[in-house]
Amino acid sequence: MARGFKINKQGIRQMMQGIEREVAKYPARASIIVEGNAGGSSARNAVTGSELELVAGWLLDWGYAYSKSNPHTVASVAEVMAEVGVEEFVPLVEPHVATAMDALEGAGLIKDPVTSFGSRGMGLSIWLTEAGRREAATRIERRRDNLARRTGCRDTLLRWVYERDANGESTEIAEIATSPYGWFSGELYSAADLVEAVRFLRERRLLGGTDEAPTIEPAGTECVEQYSGVVEYLNRGDGGGVNVTILGDNKGQLAVANRDVAQNQTNTNEGQVLAIFAEALREFGRLLPEDQQSRYEMVASELEQEAAKDEPDKTWVRSLLDRGKGLLEGAPANLQHLAQVAKIGFELHGQGLI
Numbered sequence: 135m136a137r138g139f140k141i142n143k144q145g146i147r148q149m150m151q152g153i154e155r156e157v158a159k160y161p162a163r164a165s166i167i168v169e170g171n172a173g174g175s176s177a178r179n180a181v182t183g184s185e186l187e188l189v190a191g192w193l194l195d196w197g198y199a200y201s202k203s204n205p206h207t208v209a210s211v212a213e214v215m216a217e218v219g220v221e222e223f224v225p226l227v228e229p230h231v232a233t234a235m236d237a238l239e240g241a242g243l244i245k246d247p248v249t250s251f252g253s254r255g256m257g258l259s260i261w262l263t264e265a266g267r268r269e270a271a272t273r274i275e276r277r278r279d280n281l282a283r284r285t286g287c288r289d290t291l292l293r294w295v296y297e298r299d300a301n302g303e304s305t306e307i308a309e310i311a312t313s314p315y316g317w318f319s320g321e322l323y324s325a326a327d328l329v330e331a332v333r334f335l336r337e338r339r340l341l342g343g344t345d346e347a348p349t350i351e352p353a354g355t356e357c358v359e360q361y362s363g364v365v366e367y368l369n370r371g372d373g374g375g376v377n378v379t380i381l382g383d384n385k386g387q388l389a390v391a392n393r394d395v396a397q398n399q400t401n402t403n404e405g406q407v408l409a410i411f412a413e414a415l416r417e418f419g420r421l422l423p424e425d426q427q428s429r430y431e432m433v434a435s436e437l438e439q440e441a442a443k444d445e446p447d448k449t450w451v452r453s454l455l456d457r458g459k460g461l462l463e464g465a466p467a468n469l470q471h472l473a474q475v476a477k478i479g480f481e482l483h484g485q486g487l488i
Contacts, residue, residue, distance in 0.1 A: 181286075181293045181363075183315045189227050190234040191273065191320040194243060196220060197260035198270035211235075212256040224256070231255055243269055276319045287323050287331040288364045290315050292340055292350075296358045299350045306347050307332060338368065338453055368449045370456065408441035408451065415458050421469060433458050 193211065200214045211231055215221050227234075235258050238244045243266035262270065276282060294315040298305045307328055310316040316323055323331075332348055335341040340357055343349035350358075357367040412434040419430025437454050440446040 181290045181315075183290075183293065183297065183313065185226070185314050186230045186234055186237070188314040188317055188320070189230040190237055191317075192220075192223070192227065193231075193234055193238065193260060194262070194266060194270045195273065195320050197244070197262050198267060200260070201262060201267070208259050208261050210257045210259050214260050215256075228256060231258065235260075238266070242266075273319045277321045283318050283323070283327060284330065285363070285365060286318050287327045288334055290318075290323075291328065291331045291348075292335055292354055292364060293358055295341060295348050295350050296355065304347070305343065305349060307345070335364070338364075338450055340364065340367075365449075368453045404446060405441040405443070408437050408446060411455065411458070412437035412441060415461070418462070418465075418469075422466065430458075430461055433461065 196214050196218045199218050200209060203217070209217070211227070212224070215224065215227070232255055235244065242263055245261050245263050291310065294310050294313065295305050297315075298309075310328065311322060318327075329345070332341065332345050335354070336343075336345070336348065338353075339351055340354035341348040342351045353367075357364060361367040361370065415430050415437070416434040419427045419434070422430070433454055437451070437458075440451050440454070
């Protein structure tokens, strides 16, 4: 990402409002193509922080808006931007316009009319194909998809903090608006989007620091480097298979056997099961040297907090149980057998009980 990427935030808002007013005159419905997969986890390539990608998207937006008012007119990039009222973005667009136009043409989203022959840069003409018009309409629909926007915001915010931290730059959250990471389908993420994303990521220990200046945590680094998105990272323990029988009264006991043992619940509920796991992890931690106990205690306490809720956050619970399993996998050699038995119990959530 170029260091000189700077944006007039008020101008951005005016630009987007103008585009939305134009397209609202001619509503177009299209099936929503969510960036990433339908489950909400964005593919890693969707979080690129690419200025070129941002500019190409803008050109589609502006070309679409222009075509609504001037359906039979072919115009240059400069003319389109002037008509739509986004001339202040010329310094951002100009360095990328030729490459962006080539990419859009290669994707079949624009065509190169005869009037563009010999033109360069801002003189190139924008003429959307039918596929380009559908993609532009889809981008408008995508902005209204709350699920795609919120999950996308979490992924891109985490990646932005990761990149800024790696570059030794400030992670003051307001600065994301001055980078390509601050956009979703050509529209800036709102303050509410960013606040929710920071809260979500800090609660799950992917980010630390403060709400105003978050910092990357080891789990956040692992998420960015090894997984395609936050949802995939939090659900990484899904799909395992172990069967556990839960017996006993409200105090609860875990009877762990092999993978063919049936799973039952007696006089217990989800919260009680979590409380049992929390206490089991805490007790195991007490067998270790003092300098290792705090990590076990932290996970146990967070499990207990979820156990006390009427509706525990299942995604967060899975993440906590995975952290517990990770701790047990690193147990000292003389406790490995006991740790392995305890770890099987923590895989209970893979059977859908939690």
